[in-house]
Every structure is written in structure tokens, then in C-alpha cells.
Amino acid sequence: MRLLMKAPAKINLTLDVLGKRADGYHEVEMVMTTIDLADRIELEKREDGQIIIISHSRFVPDDQRNLAFQAAKLLKEKFNIKQGVTIAIDKTIPVAAGLAGGSSDAAATLRGLNILWELHLSMDQLAEIGSEIGSDVSFCVYGGTGLARGRGEKITKLSAPPNCWVILAKPSIGVSTADIYRNVNLEKIHHPNTEAMVNAIQNHQYDEVCRHLGNSLEKVTLEMYPEVLHIKEQMQKFGADAVLMSGSGPTVFGLVQHDSRLQRIYNGLRGFCHQVFAVRMLGE
């Protein structure tokens, strides 16, 4: 039996770093939403018990370092599953980009294997298991829009943000999330207003969503990688309604409501940036 799963990317509408914890992680508060930019994961049962990753992207590991492999291994061990699985990853989401591509592949694998291996686990149980793989995996299990707390694994569902386009531009560098968190100076970072963002979403106020976009990690990444700042400035210049870096970066996204402006911004960015996407948010 084969199963095809969609693994969508996320963007951070807000990302606030509240402090550093004793376990080395940072306490965060983030509003995240999934977008219509997705990897495709094909799962096929194996009777020999092996977990095999097939990936044609040179940036994606095809061994135990792959987060989808880790998801399958965790389920197999926890529930004493004798069967194996072949996981074919068709990569569209840029890697090490702040878009949670690996986490979403892991989440899609958890959801898919729940069906394929007939585990009958709830979304909450899958999200809890996912948190053992990475901080963003729990959110990716649910998808849609959510407020994430703790180290990112405690999720409260939110309603869909107001309808708009999301333009993404990924410079040709990859960023290590651990590096960016390591360079955070808690005294100097900007704190977004998470509550105002949550209210803007619940009240369907597009202008307020734009006004309250904010990311505590942005300054850290912009200082380390000036090309990210350049992309941000260009996106603002071409007329996006609001612009922010997603997660630890380096992808920058802009929100745009009018179709007429979308083409102009897209064309302008394509002039100097290789990876540019214009997509919709997936909503709830």
C-alpha cells in the first residue's frame, strides 16, 4: 500500500524569545501558519522491517539524519512495529531556510504512518511524539495556524489569518538554527506583541496583522548575513504591505493583498534572487 502526504512549509508571523532555559533551549512564543509550498512524501510499506529514505535533493540526508527517518524509527520502536517503510521525499521547500521543511516532512511521516501501520493515534499524541524529534514538529503535525509556546511544542490552535499572498525569497545561503539561537543577546532583542497578533488574526484585521509582524531572531541573522537585509529592503521597496524574516532565516516573506502588486514584486525579486515563490496561506 502506498500513501501520498503533503508536507507544507510554515512561516512565523511572530517569534518572541522570552529567555534561555536550563536545558539549553530558549523559551519562545510564536504565531505560525502553514503556506501552500509543500514537499510531497510517498510512503510505502516494507515487509523486511527497514526504513529507507529516497531523496533526490543533494541537501537532504538519506540516512538516520533525515527527520522523516527519525519519525518512522520513533514510531516503530514505541509501538513495536515489525513492518518497515520506504519514504520518498520530493523536495520543494528550500532546505535550512527557516520554513521547517524537515520538521514538516517528519510530521507528514508521523501522520502517514499512523494510517499505514494502523496505529489509531490522535493528533495530540502524534504532536507529542513529534516534539521528541524537533521543536517545530508538533506544530507541523496540526498545520494551519497556531500559537506555539514552551520551546515551540505547546500548540494552541488559531483561526485563519486574513486572506493574502505570501511572497518568499530565499537567498543562496543556509542558516543553522542552533547558531542563530546561540548568538541571541537577550538584553538587546526586539519583542513582538504576540497578543496583538493573535487579536488581529481572530478579528480578521489584515492591517493589524501587517503592523504586528515581528521576529526576535531577525536582527541576529541580519547582522550575520547582510544579504538577508538586502532582500528585506528590496521587498519593501517593490511594495509589499509588510516584510519579515521567517524563523531563524534566511528566507524573507512579504504579505501582499492586491494581485496587481504581486507580479511587480515577484519580477523585481527574481532579478537578483534565484528562489522566489508566491503562495497563499493554508488557513486554519
Ligand SMILES: C[C@@](CO)(OP(=O)(O)O)[C@H](O)COP(=O)(O)OP(=O)(O)OC[C@H]1O[C@@H](n2ccc(N)nc2=O)[C@H](O)[C@@H]1O
Ligand atoms: C527558529 C524556529 C522557529 O519556528 O524554526 P526554524 O528557523 O528552524 O524553521 C524554531 O524555533 C526552531 O525549531 P527546530 O528547527 O525544530 O529546532 P530544534 O531542532 O528543536 O533545535 C535546534 C537547535 O536550536 C536551538 N533552539 C531551538 C528551539 C528553541 N526553542 N530554542 C533553542 O535554543 C537549540 O540550540 C537546538 O539545539
Ligand SMILES: Nc1ncnc2c1ncn2[C@@H]1O[C@H](COP(=O)(O)OP(=O)(O)O)[C@@H](O)[C@H]1O
Ligand atoms: N527531510 C528533511 N528535509 C530537509 N532537511 C532535513 C531533512 N531531514 C534532516 N534535514 C536536515 O535538517 C537541517 C534543517 O533543515 P530544514 O528543516 O529545512 O530547516 P529549518 O530548520 O531552517 O526550517 C538541514 O541542514 C538538513 O540537513
